Amino acid sequence: xxxxxxxxxxxxxxxxxxxxxxxxxxxxxxxxxxxxxxxxxxxxxxxxxxxxxxxxxxxxxxxxxxxxxxxxxxxxxxxxxxxxxxxxxxxxxxxxxxxxxxxxxxxxxxxxxxxxxxxxxxxxxxxxxxxxxxxxxxx
Numbered sequence: 001x002x003x004x005x006x007x008x009x010x011x012x013x014x015x016x017x018x019x020x021x022x023x024x025x026x027x028x029x030x031x032x033x034x035x036x037x038x039x040x041x042x043x044x045x046x047x048x049x050x051x052x053x054x055x056x057x058x059x060x061x062x063x064x065x066x067x068x069x070x071x072x073x074x075x076x077x078x079x080x081x082x083x084x085x086x087x088x089x090x091x092x093x094x095x096x097x098x099x100x101x102x103x104x105x106x107x108x109x110x111x112x113x114x115x116x117x118x119x120x121x122x123x124x125x126x127x128x129x130x131x132x133x134x135x136x137x138x139x
Contacts, residue, residue, distance in 0.1 A: 023083075026125035027067060030055035032115045039134035046103045047138065049073065051095075051115055056129065061096030062120055069117040069125060071095040073102065076111055079130060085122040094122065106138045 035050035037043055051071045059068035074080075077091035088094050095102060113136065117129035124130075 021121070023123050023126045024066075024069065024119035026069075026117070026127060026129045027055050028127070030067075030117070030125070030129045032071070032117050032129050032131045034113065034115065034131060034134055037113075037134070037136050039132070039136070042137045042139060044139050045106045045108070047106050047136070048101065048103050049113070050101045051099075053100075053117070056117070058098045058100060059120070060098040061094070061118070061122060064120045069119050069129065070098055071100070072116045072118050072122070073104070074112075074114040074116060075104075075106070079114070079116065079128075080124075082124045082128050086116060086118050086124070088122075094118075096122070108138050110135060110137050 031054045033052040035052045036048065057065075057068045058070060059065050061070050072086045073093040073095065075091050075093065080086050080092060086092050086094065093102075093104070112133050114133045115131040116124055119125055
């Protein structure tokens with residue numbers, strides 16, 4: 001009975017792995033960056049953030065198209081696991097509609113921001129397309 005259970009679990013695990021598509025591939029030349037704000041800027045809330053992207057295009061989440069992705073904004077946190085979908089919470093903000101600009105509320109003080117491009121399943125591309133971390137001050 002135990003052997004049958006192990007065998008069944010192995011089969012289901014194989015099916016689950018086989019159904020998950022491989023991570024999307026990004027060109028080595030792809031770059032994501034902040035148009036505004038720039039590191040060191042002092043701003044007021046709500047903060048308007050413009051996302052820049054070169055070497056790839058923007059497509060909404062759920063749309064599978066080569067060399068495209070959508071933006072994720074990381075606020076006051078480190079990069080998430082790069083082999084998993086990007087979490088969704090106050091530190092990892094999703095722009096799955098294909099937005100290239102956002103206005104977000106931030107508390108007064110110093111904040112770090114970073115961009116991470118995600119594929120149609122909210123997973124980082126391989127290699128990951130990330131911006132530099134910038135630091136801004138909110139009045």
